[in-house]
Amino acid sequence: MVDFIYIYVFMLAAFTGYEVISRVPVILHTPLMSGSNFVHGVVLVGAMVALGAADPKDPLQIGIGVVAVFLGAANAAGGFVVTERMLSMFKSGAKKEAAK
Amino acid sequence: MSIDLPIQLSYLVVALLFILGLKAMSSPVTARRGILWAGVGMVIATLVTFATPHMGNFGYMIVALVLGAALAAWLGRIVKMTDMPQMVAVYNGMGGGAAAAIAAVEFAKATAAASAGGALAAGAATAASAGAAVGAAGAGEGLGLAATILALLGSLIGAVAFAGSIVAFLKLQGLMKKAHRLPSQNFFVILFLAAALGLGGWIVATSLPGALGLQGWMLLAFYAVALVLGVMVTTPIGGADMPVVISLLNAFTGLAVGLEGFVLKNPALIIAGIVVGASGTLLTQLMAKAMNRKIGKIIFAPITGEALAGEAIKGTMKEASAVDVASMMRYAEKVIIVPGYGMAVAGAQHKVWELTKLLQEAGVTVKFAIHPVAGRMPGHMNVLLAEAGVPYDLIFDLEEINEEFAQADVALVIGANDVVNPSARTDKSSPIYGMPILNADHARNVICNKRGKGTGYSGIENALFYGENTRMLYGSAQAAIAEVIAGVKTML
Secondary structure (H helix, E strand, O other): OOOOHHHHHHHHHHHHHHHHHOOOOHHHHHHHHHHHHHHHHHHHHHHHHHHHOOOOOOHHHHHHHHHHHHHHHHHHHHHHHHHHHHHOOOOOHHHHHHHO | OOOHHHHHHHHHHHHHHHHHHHHHOOOOOOHHHHHHHHHHHHHHHHHHHOOOOOOOOHHHHHHHHHHHHHHHHHHHHHOOHHHHHHHHHHHHHHHHHHHHHHHHHHHHHHHHHHHHOOHHHHHHHHOOOOOOOOOOOOOOOOOOHHHHHHHHHHHHHHHHHHHHHHHHHHHHOOOOOOOOOOOOHHHHHHHHHHHHHHHHHHHHHHOOOOOOOOOHHHHHHHHHHHHHHHHHHHOOOOHHHHHHHHHHHHHHHHHHHHHHHHHHOOHHHHHHHHHHHHHHHHHHHHHHHHOOOOHHHHHHOOOOHHHOOOOOOOOOOOEOOHHHHHHHHHOOOEEEEEEOHHHHHOOOHHHHHHHHHHHHHOOOEEEEEEOOOOOOOOOHHHHHHHHHOOOHHHEEEHHHHHHHHHHOOEEEEEOOOHHHOOHHHHOOOOOOOOOOOOOHHHOOEEEEEEOOOOOOOOOOOOHHHHOOOEEEEEOOHHHHHHHHHHHHHHOO
């Protein structure tokens, strides 16, 4: 059975997610969507755990597990690269003048 | 437990880094730091997971991890900024797919345990969750009731996000042109949803004591139905609603990841997944609100080809030459530029920034007005302008700038269409009626750059193009703006 404490974790995490993003300006919505897309790339960890405990003699378990790790790793790596690329482009006018 | 504690502590740090990272992304000044923190969190989480007790199959794991990461990182490096939304959709789909696959692995372990009929195998199925106390589970009860339900829910949502994201990618990439809609579409969606839930209920029932046990074909059918459902829900959605759908699917994946986190009893997955699920839901609501659309309506009653009637618009479009436009802008006091996705597709943002700098040197005040749904995602246009070097303090939201159009001498609309269509205010029969728009038509002069005379991406006629004070500047955005720049240069 799932321990009851996890229900609390669920509830608090839900509020945290709601609060964290509620102050984000529109100009950052795309990087933010991409950034949160990166964060759920942590599914990679779950995929690794699932594959790690799979029966090496069962090709079905190993096969699906490998797919899960591949997809999770792609989600995490790709999400990071595109978010970082987008955010590194944001510059303010004031900073630009100073740089010159 | 002693080996477990450092891992649990690391996951705690990871969760903290993720939340702080997302928080730092709430300001353009700290946003870059935010993604780096979250990145450090991800690296820690991955490394620590290798140390989880009772793990094997490291060879397969490392190969899959390296291949997936390298391929996605390479794609992420080379993708053009204009194609960013479909790239995010792809990565999102992969996350959803991974969540569904995790559950599938757990079910495969459970079925293997059931057929083996041994408590030993059932114990192995739950060894995934470090320290889980289900070792004594009997035959046919690999996962436990609550975990089975959560795993199924996570699979359903993950599979829908996976299939839906693929369809979203195909549409945005232009590989799937039309918004297809089955006859009585909503009926079939509900039918498939009911089928998925029914199958899910059956699978749950098999895990109860005394039941026959889980059968492989049931799971296969369940996943197939879930995937078809994802395709069906996304296929009829088109045009301007696409960004909302991607955001919704992003929230779905977060939720699916969180649910699989419960199955594996992994707090990092639970917290990160649910935080993304909640923030993604809020982001989706904000976007839908910006378009004055209800999320339910987008999914169950999308704008389709037949619905695109609207009133016929009277009047004619009046053309202006690049030189006329140049002099209008050069001798204006205030110019507001309304960029749209069309500008980005034409790659004209660098030219627009060049023109802006010229006008600024001539003493003209230039501002950029961005509609919340300009581009293919909210904020996408800001990214595209940032790429061209436009500082973000020249860029204004709809609410910040809408009153200012009345004082502007020139509103230059480049590649934007629906977001400046005054029909949204006046024509009740228009499909976009009620959507907040940028009041470009309130400016003294409106210049619209357009490639030709057809309707835009969404296929809706634009009343702005027929306005008294509107002049059309025909030609591809890049060439047309280049001509205007040449014109302005002769007037300096």
